[in-house]
Amino acid sequence: MFDSLKKKFNGTIGKLTEKVSQEAEEEAKAEENSVQNETEINSLKGTDVKSAPETSDKSSSDLDNAVENVPEEIDSMEEESVDSGTKKSFFSRLKRKSSEDKPLDVSKESVASEEEKTEDIETPRGEKDESVSGKKEKEADESEKESKSGIFSFIREKTISEKDLDDLLWELEMSLLESDVALEVAEKIIISVKEDLVGKKIKRSSDVADYTRNALKNAVSGILEVESKSIDTLLQEKKTKGEPLIIMFVGINGTGKTTTIAKISTYFINKGYTPVIAASDTFRAGAIEQISHHAETIGVKIIKHKKGADPAAVAYDAVSHASAQGKEIVLVDTAGRMQTNINLMDEMAKIKRVVSPDLIVFVGDSLTGNDAVEQAMKFNDSVGLDGIILTKADADAKGGAALSIGYVINKPILFLGVGQGYEDLMEFKPEWMVEQIF
Known part of the structure; x- marks a missing residue:
């Protein structure tokens, strides 16, 4: 269904x-790629190019060259002193030259000492560079962590x-x-x-x-969910007044209207009520015979006239019988007709004026879909409807009529026909249909 x-x-x-x-x-992946790119950029920005080692190497190279040149200078000076024949003057000159020019101490110990000083000078900058770099890397890690947390939050809150x-x-x-x-x-x-x-x-x-x-x-x-009248409430109100509840059934031929009346009779009998049927479809002899057969089968009194009799008169007699016999419900059958037949629609309006039914119920075939909706609209315009019964709901795979008809005419679905037996009628509950669909 x-x-x-x-x-x-x-x-x-x-x-x-x-x-x-x-x-x-997809959006999470794009966000993650964006975060990764940003992290890489921040990492590159935090990397310092250290020049201290190059400076230290250059200084060390200059000192090495100076050490290598010292022996050559000493040899030159020794040769000069030999030529002059005075070794003493060589040392005197060297001493004087040292005091005047004050050259760098070029001994290996002094070179090593200079290298240590150079390292001592460069070390604070290196430590500072490493500290700054580490801080930036930490900030980048924290930023990446926050961004990833944002990604997961984004996934959770799409x-x-x-x-x-x-x-x-x-x-x-x-x-x-x-x-x-x-x-x-x-x-x-x-x-x-x-x-x-x-x-x-x-x-x-x-x-x-x-x-x-x-x-x-x-x-x-x-x-x-459409506002509806409770049949049980109406029955109690009518019983208090000592009057029968009158229900008039309308619809076109072939929808199962006559069989539905027999099902409704069975429904009320099972609740302890005594219904009576009015065979007001006097336009077809076959209709009178059909409703009579159902009435006899389920044991319900039927009021009928000959073919061609006034349908309103039959309905009136049924109401009079119910009132006299203390029967609680009158079910009025009417001729099936197309909703476009104005004369026959007027005939139903006459029945309505004569017996003043408490409920006018449209019987439609759920398999006809939008046709059933269109029919209900026409009947509602002509006589006014109070409720709907859809037949053959058990064979309805689409469900369009059941979903639409009540909303379009703003009238409730009262029952669904779900089989051929007299017991195959169920009260319609909106929540039941919702559960069936979902």
């Missing part, structure tokens, strides 16, 4: 879940946008129309779902399915 609606609604739930989850994953829904809801609307759902009902469902979902923050992919399912349930429940 209602398999088409089940399939379409569940398909929408699955598609939206997949789409939103995929978008969340927001459903109108763009996420437009295409899927368009497909859903077309699918509903294919399932014989009335246009205004399909539009109402789409608007309701969009209002419920746009702006929702999704933490997990499963949330998408839950939110979507709930939004669709709310939309369908809103369509099905």
Whole structure:
């Protein structure tokens, strides 16, 4: 039952879940790549090019050259002293030259000492460079950690946008129309779902399915919830007044109207009431015979006249019989006719004026889909309806009529026919249909 609606609604739930989850994953990856790029840039900015080793190497090289040149200078001076024949003057000159020029101490110990001083001078800068670099690397790590935390938060809080829904809801609307759902009902469902979902923050992919399912349930429940009269309450009110409850049935030929009256009779008998049937379809002899057969089978009194008699007179006699015999319910059968037949519609209006029924119930074939909705609208315009009974609901795979008819004419569905037996009639509950669909 209602398999088409089940399939379409569940398909929408699955598609939206997949789409939103995929978008969340793609956006998360893009965000993660952005964070990685930013981290790499910060790492590069925090790297210092250290020049101290080059300076130290250069200084050390100059000192080495100076050491290597000292023996040559000494040899030169010794040769000069030999030529002059005075070794003493060589040392005197060297001493004088040393005091005047004050050359660098070029001994190996002094070179080593200079290197240590150079290292001592460069060390503070190196330590500072390492400290700054370490601080920047730490800041970069913290930034990356915060960014990754933001990614996970983003995944947990993906927001459903109108763009996420437009295409899927368009497909859903077309699918509903294919399932014989009335246009205004399909539009109402789409608007309701969009209002419920746009702006929702999704933490997990499963949330998408839950939110979507709930939004669709709310939309369908809103369509099905129509203010109605309680038959039990009406029965009690009429019983208090000492009057029978009068129910008039209308609809076209072939919808199962006569069989439905027999089912309703059985329903009330099981509740302890005593109904009476008025065979007011006097236009067809076959109709009188058919309703008489059902009445005899279930043990219900039937009031009937000859073919061609006044339908309103038959209904009046049935009401009089019920009042006289203390029977609580009168079920008035009427001729099946097309809703476009103005003369026959006027005849039903006459029955309404004569017996003043408490309920006028439209009996429609759920398999006809939007045709049943159109028929109900015409009957409602002509005689005014108080409720609906849909037959053959057990064979209705689409469910469009059941979903649409009550909303379109703003009247409740009272019963569903779910089989050929007299017991195969169930009270309609909106929550039951919602559970059937979802």
